[in-house]
Structure formats: structure tokens, C-alpha cells
Amino acid sequence: METDTTSPDALRASMVDKVRTMGHAWRSEVERVLRQVPRHEFVPEADLETAYHSWKAVITHRFEDGASLSCASAPYVVAMMLDQLDVQPGNRVLEIGAGTGYNAALLSELTGDAENVTTIDIDADVTTQASRALQTTGYGGVRVVTGDGAAGVPEHAPYDRIIATVSPWDIPEAWWNQLAPGGRIVLPLRWRGQARSVAFSEQEGRLISDSVELCGFVYLVGDDEGERSAPITEDGTVGLHWDRDQAVDPSVLKGVFDQPRITAWSGVTIAGDESHDGLWLHMTVTDSRTCRVNAQSDVSADVCDPIAPLRSPALVEGGSLAYLTSRRQETENGARWELGAIGNGPAAEELTERLCDEIRAWSSARDKRPTVIAYPADTPDNELAATPIEKAHSRLVLTFDDKLSTAM
Structure with missing residues (x-):
């Protein structure tokens, strides 16, 4: 049958x-x-x-x-x-x-x-x-x-x-x-x-x-008071997304892609079907400058070449930024992609090296997830497990310290 x-x-x-x-x-x-x-x-x-x-x-x-x-x-x-x-x-x-x-x-x-x-x-x-x-x-x-x-x-x-x-x-x-x-x-x-x-x-x-x-979901209606976004090119084809507690001024980043480009490579590779997404999560724990860069599909790679044009992690410091990129490498076992960083601006060298350090740190424990602890917004600093991400109704702490998370 x-x-x-x-x-x-x-x-x-x-x-x-x-x-x-x-x-x-x-x-x-x-x-x-x-x-x-x-x-x-x-x-x-x-x-x-x-x-x-x-x-x-x-x-x-x-x-x-x-x-x-x-x-x-x-x-x-x-x-x-x-x-x-x-x-x-x-x-x-x-x-x-x-x-x-x-x-x-x-x-x-x-x-x-x-x-x-x-x-x-x-x-x-x-x-x-x-x-x-x-x-x-x-x-x-x-x-x-x-x-x-x-x-x-x-x-x-x-x-x-x-x-x-x-x-x-x-x-x-x-x-x-x-x-x-x-x-x-x-x-x-x-x-x-x-x-x-x-x-x-x-x-x-x-x-x-x-x-x-x-995950990815439609935003909660009306809940946009803390997330910021702005174009960082004159034609608006490349934008930046950051949180209100971060010291980001998009106006000083205008023209950053006209400055000399610095590229650094981490030595870490991934297969075509292997996710690198945990890197972004890792960066949100270890570097408060982490944000997101997005480039429209028609932006030339000579201008901005992130690993995923619409959603890539970046580090911003004043008028400089560095973002995650990749390059193809042929090996005996097939193609792999090396992860690296492209930076522009006065602090580009420091930021690209920092991002490569983040890649290597993440790569040594790719499946590790942080503990996220949300405290009420009025919680004093001395009761927090680490430096928080400041929100309107909560203070968010991310930590890889298992002792801190289990002691709460």
C-alpha cells in the first residue's frame, strides 16, 4: 500500500x-x-x-x-x-x-x-x-x-x-x-x-x-527608544546600529571609508556551512564598542566589504571602525573562509587587531554561550556582577564566569 x-x-x-x-x-x-x-x-x-x-x-x-x-x-x-x-x-x-x-x-x-x-x-x-x-x-x-x-x-x-x-x-x-x-x-x-x-x-x-x-523577529511596536541607527556614508548606502549607552557619534564617521583601509587576518577559518554567528555574541560580552554595520547590496566591496552585508559585527571608536570580513582559501579538503577584519580611520590598526583577537578567542570555544543577567534598572553598581549594558528598565550583564552566574 x-x-x-x-x-x-x-x-x-x-x-x-x-x-x-x-x-x-x-x-x-x-x-x-x-x-x-x-x-x-x-x-x-x-x-x-x-x-x-x-x-x-x-x-x-x-x-x-x-x-x-x-x-x-x-x-x-x-x-x-x-x-x-x-x-x-x-x-x-x-x-x-x-x-x-x-x-x-x-x-x-x-x-x-x-x-x-x-x-x-x-x-x-x-x-x-x-x-x-x-x-x-x-x-x-x-x-x-x-x-x-x-x-x-x-x-x-x-x-x-x-x-x-x-x-x-x-x-x-x-x-x-x-x-x-x-x-x-x-x-x-x-x-x-x-x-x-x-x-x-x-x-x-x-x-x-x-x-x-x-533568532530574528519583528520588533515590539513602540520599543525603539534605545536602539540607534544612522547612515555613515553621504549616500546612505552604509549604516550603523548601536545602543544608546554607547559613545557613538555617526557624524564623525562620515567619510570614514575615504580614509586608508587596513586589513588584518586572524588565521581562523570556517567551512561554507559552518556558522560564525557566535562570534558576534562573544564580542557583546568582551568589548563594549561592539555594534552592527550594514551595507546595501550595490555597495562596492572596495568601499565596504563585510562578511554579511546587511548584518555584520563591528567595533567603533570615535571616527574609526573595523568590521568582520572573510576571504576564500582553497585547501586539500575543499574551500574554507578565513575570518578577518577591515578597518578605516585613525584607530583602524588597533580595532582590526582587536577584532582578530576576538575571532581567535571565540574560535577556541565556539559553542560556549554567556550567561545573561538582567537586573532592575535601579540596581546599584556594587550589586552587579560586571559592567552592564544600560537599558531603560533593566541593566543587562553578560558574563562567561560560571561562578558569577551560579552565585546570583
Whole structure:
């Protein structure tokens, strides 16, 4: 008898199998609910193959300018964050960013009761669609709220688990207040130009991470007060992104690419399918000058040649900068890419050598992740484990010191 490999059930099973091979849905209960909930019914405008593609998001709602506002996150990302959240039966859960309602359905299965789940979104069209899908699929008990996600939903607090499927630059005070003592919060937090899905547990008034994973999400609406960006070329084709607590003045960087270029190489190589992304995370721990440079696709490599044009780590010091680059090398085992740094400006030599030092330090322990500790904004300096990244509602400390992180 032939097996139908195109049915929703078969495609869903294949999706989960692929997500598992990617290292996600390692919690048995997460695998179970992914196999159980019909994802395609939450994205009815998508064909079945798209609905069950293991690493593609399905955009369901856009701003008038065409930017995506809401989507069903890629299944591997959904699985990754649910692994991080560790929902237990009976947990009360708040989701920031309703999306299609699919994640709320999964959370309903994990907690064992749809009435334990509250999801909020600022856009009424999104919540209307999510409510309809949840009703249709048997999860009508989920509370779907239209409102500002940054404010949470205090009337149903406290929550044992909070998950954000929109990316904040800071941790809103309301989320701190609505999280139960000892609870967990998972959010795609942004700092130093990059974003990570960070799983925090509440410990004596602080949030301490035990998982930090690469991710990318639509920004939390209205949460742009701390992240800065500006062009650093006259034609606006190269830009810089940094945080408000960094001493960056984009006006003094104008014309920096007209200055002599210095290139330095680290001796560290990677294969074509090997990620270098952990380097950026490492740099955010060890050098407070870390930010992001982005170059449009038509920018000549003679002007700016970052390893990834739209998203590359950089170091900035006054009117100088250095950014990550690479060059191809042929070896007996095939092509590899050597990582290095290109710098411009008076401090280019120091910055490029510093970036190469960072590459070598990261390369010696590529899988190591820092602990992220979030303190309330009024925490005095003498109670911090290290120099913080200053945000509006929190002081963020990143450390590779296991003794500091476990002593909190």
C-alpha cells in the first residue's frame, strides 16, 4: 500500500522529524504537541507544503509599507523557544504577539488547559484572525487580547511563563511585575545590533539566563527608544546600529571609508556551512564598542566589504571602525573562509587587531554561550556582577564566569 506523503498529517510528521534533526523539539512534550496541532489551519492562505516547511515563516499580515507585521514563525524557531520555555502542566502562560494563534494552541496543549493561556497583540486584525483560528481548531478557551504587549495583561497575572514572539530592545517593567516568583520568560532580546532568544528564570528579583539562541523577529511596536541607527556614508548606502549607552557619534564617521583601509587576518577559518554567528555574541560580552554595520547590496566591496552585508559585527571608536570580513582559501579538503577584519580611520590598526583577537578567542570555544543577567534598572553598581549594558528598565550583564552566574 502506498503512503500519502502529501496529506497534512504526513507533512506535519515530516516537519517535526526535520525540526528534530536540527536539534530542536528535544523535549518530548514539545515534540508531541508539534505532531498534534494542525499548523495549516492557522495559515489557511498558505499551501500545505509552505505551511509545514520546517524553516520558513509564513507572513500573514503586513504594514501598509509592506513590512511584515505578523507571521507564523518558522517551526524550528517555535520548537526552539518552547524547549526554552519549559511549560509544565497547569502553568499560567502569557504570550506577547498573538500571530496566527498557532503558538497559543501549542501552549494550550503544553499547559493542559486553553484557559491558562493569554495572548495579546496590538493589531486588531491580528487578534481577530487568531481568535477565529483558535475557535475553529478547538482552542477557544485561550484569552485573546487586543492591546499594547509591552503592558502585558495584568488582570490575569501572575504568570508562571511569559513568552514574547516579538523582539524587544528592553524587558518592559510590566513583564517583570507580572512574572511569578521562580517563573520563566523567553524573549528575542536585542543588544549591540543583534538579537537572541534568551530564556530567563526569575531568581530573587533578577532574571538569569540558562539558554541563549540565535533568532530574528519583528520588533515590539513602540520599543525603539534605545536602539540607534544612522547612515555613515553621504549616500546612505552604509549604516550603523548601536545602543544608546554607547559613545557613538555617526557624524564623525562620515567619510570614514575615504580614509586608508587596513586589513588584518586572524588565521581562523570556517567551512561554507559552518556558522560564525557566535562570534558576534562573544564580542557583546568582551568589548563594549561592539555594534552592527550594514551595507546595501550595490555597495562596492572596495568601499565596504563585510562578511554579511546587511548584518555584520563591528567595533567603533570615535571616527574609526573595523568590521568582520572573510576571504576564500582553497585547501586539500575543499574551500574554507578565513575570518578577518577591515578597518578605516585613525584607530583602524588597533580595532582590526582587536577584532582578530576576538575571532581567535571565540574560535577556541565556539559553542560556549554567556550567561545573561538582567537586573532592575535601579540596581546599584556594587550589586552587579560586571559592567552592564544600560537599558531603560533593566541593566543587562553578560558574563562567561560560571561562578558569577551560579552565585546570583
